[in-house]
Amino acid sequence: MNYDLLVLKVKDYFTSNNVIKNRYYHSLGVVDAAIYINKLYDLKIDEDKLKTAAILHDIAKYVSFDDSINILKENDSFLSIEDCLKSPQVLHSFVGKYIAESKFNIDDEEILNAIYFHTTGHPNMTALEEVIFVADYIEDGRCGYVFDNVRKALESSIHYAAFLILKQTINYLNETNSFIFPLTIDTFNYYKKEYNYE
Ligand SMILES: [Fe+2]
């Protein structure tokens, strides 16, 4: 599907009762942030793939918890459903892959994986996955010192920016006594070991 048409379809998907949800504007912000990072580090990621992954990354944000679990039970053999039941906030990224496939006819594995891993990351992400992971956190609509910390980190390294997102997320989840999805911890440990980040 042509990108402009895709944007219209996403807009429609994020509109109910003639009200466009904020998630649509956040998604456009992630597109801009992803393009910015791609240029900043001269990563040469195909811009069409980048924009498609970015505009669709949160497409499952409004799928109900029960529907999300059912979609994952039916389609996914990678995740532990037991962990998913304990971590409702990350489900939309995994479910997003299946919505992108079934409702938006996306069949490019790289794009689908960038959507799938955008909340947890995974060890040794591809450049596309890492850009979407970071762009989601630094797009212009995000306000607060945790986001500014990552914008600053991005000036030195995209890997350090990704590490800092994971570190801040894990700290927050610990402080609020929340379950931390195991893949988030695996990704954090990967960056710590691979790059010696503190
Ligand atoms: Fe998300």
Ligand SMILES: [Fe+2]
């Ligand atoms: Fe997002």
